[in-house]
Amino acid sequence: MKKLAFLLIVLGLTFNGFGQKSKIFKTKNGALDGYDPVAYFTSKKATKGGETFTSSYNGVTWKFTSNEHKSLFEANPEQYLPQYGGWCAFGWSKGYAAKVDPEEWTILNGKLYLNYNEGVHKKWLKDKENMIRKADVKYAEAKVDPEEWTILNGKLYLNYNEGVHKKWLKDKENMIRKADVKYAEAQMK
Known part of the structure; x- marks a missing residue:
């Protein structure tokens, strides 16, 4: 402790x-240290996002594993934001x-x-x-x-x-x- x-x-x-x-x-890799926030919900695992699919929300860069995850996040970011x-x-x-x-x-x-x-x-x-x-x-x-x-x-x-x-x-x-x-x-x- x-x-x-x-x-x-x-x-x-x-x-x-x-x-x-x-x-x-956030870190130098962005929010969640570059992990895809949507993947926790859809893939049920922690997955690093990439540089190809990114979005800015609340002044922070969020990274995703796919355009689909990026789109899901942008349509409803509050659903995927960590507590x-x-x-x-x-x-x-x-x-x-x-x-x-x-x-x-x-x-x-x-x-x-x-x-x-x-x-x-x-x-x-x-x-x-x-x-x-x-x-x-x-x-x-x-x-x-x-x-x-x-x-x-x-x-x-x-x-x-x-x-x-x-x-x-x-x-x-x-x-x-x-x-x-x-x-x-x-x-x-």
């Missing part, structure tokens, strides 16, 4: 007066955003959920309904912009916006201590 702390959202846990949801989890912006479902149940392994996924009630790794996915599966309820609330209250980040001592810290990020950088040691306490409290729940 401590390994997940490196993806802790610092100001999302310590500043509660702002109102912005997290954006889509919590593609961030880890387990992480959000604890109140923080964590990157995902697109190979660790579940479709439940027509919704796509992703997890950080195989171990986290197995733990999430054991209590998924409860974790989904918690994650739904915590994600709805999310106050961060994953575009504003810093890696410090091997940990990734996300902030609300550019202005808050700059303030955080000036007092990062104190903010990290506060976030570590919040993280520890979340693990006890």
